[in-house]
Amino acid sequence: MSDSKNTRLIRQMSVGLVIGFILGVIIGLLIGWVLWPVEYEQAFTYQLVDEEKQHYVAAVVDSHNLTKQLDVAQQRFSTWTTDEKVSELARLSAEYQAQGKAQEAQQVAALAAELQRAEGWDPAVVSEVSSEVANQYAENGEPNKAEAVSQFTSALSASAPPPIVGPTPATTGPQTRASLGGSRWALALCGILLLVGGLIALILVVSGQRRTRERPAAGGAEPEWTGTGPPPLLQRTSSYALGMDNFDESFAIETEDNEWLGECGMGISESLDEGTPRRVTAFEVWLFDKPNTRTVTKVLMSDYANNDEALRNKLAARGEPVWATPGGTFSLETPGLIVEAEIVEMEYGEDTPAFGYFNKLNVMLTAHQRSETDETGDIVT
DSSP states (O other): OHHHHHHHHHHHHHHHHHHHHHHHHHHHHHIIIIISOOOOOSOOGGGSOHHHHHHHHHHHHHHHHHHOOHHHHHHHTTTOOHHHHHHHHHHHHHHHHHTTOHHHHHHHHHHHHHHHHHHTOOHHHHHHHHHHHHHHHHHTTOHHHHHHHHHHHHHHHHTOOOOOOSOOOOSSHHHHHHHHHHHHHHHHHHHHHHHSHHHHHHHHHHHHHHHHHHGGGGGGGSOOOOSSSSOOSEEEEEEEETTOTTOEEEEEEEOTTOOEEEEEEEEEEEESSSOSSOOEEEEEEEEEETTTTEEEEEEEEOHHHHHOHHHHHHHHTTSEEEEOOTTOEEEEEOSSEEEEEEEEEEEEOSSSSTTOSEEEEEEEEEEEEOOTTOOOOSOOO
């Protein structure tokens, strides 16, 4: 009889330990992911893959060239080290030079020079990092890009500021340490909760149910919205006219609390020739989703480009082709954002080829935050 009681007692203790362990894990997940989750502030864009990082840097350069707001560019690069900024700006300048886009390369160098003067980049660091990039291009059999990096370095050396005495404040260290500290705190708390999981689980479940019942009352303060779905985060019209040879507009997508979720915009993708003014036959309309580090691009083509198979195939490599028609609509979708685009006005030039280039093009961009039930149909790069 005593053996039977001991067996029953051991079984009950085992079941209790398993239940306590499971409850402790559940509570730890609730606290670590729901009640007090680890929050990562700022956009860690330096963690993007190389291709996406180049898209991001190009967007920052284009935005600065349009607005001339250096403080905005600095904020976009706030989590990047000097090495990372020098390296990626040098690569973008080299890529532009290799593509024959000398003006765009000069814009990259101009922004780099302004950042160097404002932030006091060490000339030795600039030289060392640029040399590494140039050597990589040389080893990969791309001497033209290596030479372009050398020109980029020379431009920076000519505008280098006097040496700055004293330490340079770190931009990413405190955030990273805070995030790691929060993770260790969450793990330690989970270990404690494993010992008292049953009791705390009951308290949290009861209080959580009470909070859940009380929470719906706060929903009445939302502003009235007459359209379908939530109000848009952004509604802007990107307007191009013949003669805007460096046209490239971008718009920040932010919440009501000024949280930056990403950007969208439109820029020149392809011209019929190198003359002035540029006869633009295709535009790139793009969406950058910061939380998900995704970029979607669609190429808006003229009637001529749409019917030219070789040109259409060339443009298809940059994004999904879309034939521009008056009143036409299309969408750009990422896991977190949707941008509805509508061609509100368009006009072709009168020269040959017929319907070959745009004299005027206005596209309205309306950005929404996706709900979890939305499905993505676009190709994400």
